[in-house]
Amino acid sequence: MKRFFTLLIGLMLVASAAVAQSNLEIGVISSGGTVDATAGNTTLQDLKGQSAIGELTKDTTVVEVGGIYGMLEVKVSGQITVLSPAGGENWSVGSVQTIKWSAPSSVTNVRLEYSLDGGTTYSNIATVSNTGSFYWTVPGPPTMNARIRISDATNPKFSGVSNTFNVIFTRRGGPQIDLKVLLEGYYDLTRNTQRSTAVEVELRTGVVLNSDGKNNKGGTVVTTVPFYLTEDNNTRAIDGVGDAVPNGSYYIVIKHLNHLPIVLSNPVDLSRTATVIIDLTQAPIREYQPTGATFPAMITRDNKKLMRGGEYRTDKLITGDDWQVWKDAYGSNAGDANWNAQADGNGDGSITGDDWQIWYDNYGTWSYVP
Ligand SMILES: [Ca+2]
Ligand SMILES: [Ca+2]
Known part of the structure; x- marks a missing residue:
């Protein structure tokens, strides 16, 4: 013979509007009969393991604990x-x-x-x-x-x-640049997101870039500013270049820990008060490359332009030296003795074959930055 009783249940909900059953926790305030499962707090899942229980989809539900059926009254006592x-x-x-x-x-x-x-x-x-x-x-x-x-x-x-x-990032004063650039390996083509990382933006004067690539000059670096690329779908960084930078036209060089640097073909006017937008994620081409270059300065995947990875030993060339750096760190994870962040081509904290693949895809290329 089964008896019926009523349980008063103190219940807290997580803040989410859609409350999953596993997120509910029940504490029995008072009870009748012998319901030992009510000692202290117990999760619904635990209660379920001890007895048959109805789905908790509304304010009351019928439960059975220890062969006793009862009406479970759910009361929301609070939430964070x-x-x-x-x-x-x-x-x-x-x-x-x-x-x-x-x-x-x-x-x-x-x-x-x-x-x-x-x-x-x-x-x-x-x-x-x-x-x-x-x-x-x-x-x-x-x-x-x-x-x-x-x-x-x-x-x-x-x-x-x-x-x-x-x-x-707290904006510096001075001219503002809105930079949008994607990095091979760091950028996830499927999800259109990019691992958060920093690039260096150099402002240079006196740069000479010829169409045939001959007699180029690298000019003078006026300032170097770290720009933080965020993980959102726009993968952009907005920052000022500093109050000490005078208004004027500058060549922009973009560098990253383990990618080939690029330089814009034309100087950018930073005299304006409005933010200057530099979008390097797709055509038209803004980065410099000489006429007749054997490969584009940036690699293209799914119509997105990416800075070339695999630059594991910084010399503006993707060669066997970079492979050696990768090999020396192969199999390591961040914190290991032979860990080398520079060999982590996709920035995921492990040196694996994926990092080798990035190097392999760019083997034999170099940077056109003078
Ligand atoms: Ca190299
Ligand atoms: Ca990696």
């Missing part, structure tokens, strides 16, 4: 919600921002975390009292895909996640 960032903000690297949240008063401490990859991975910020706010110094690298997660420190299944916001 990230109030700031709300999503879409531009927070500069190194700036101090206020993270705000709401959480039930039953939560004593909360754990704050941030993600720079849209929520795939999180890094710890701090575990603090549930006061509702925290001053956070924003770390880098810049990304268009940052999130904040806040969870109950003692029960991290209760958590809230912010919408995505932007972490941007």
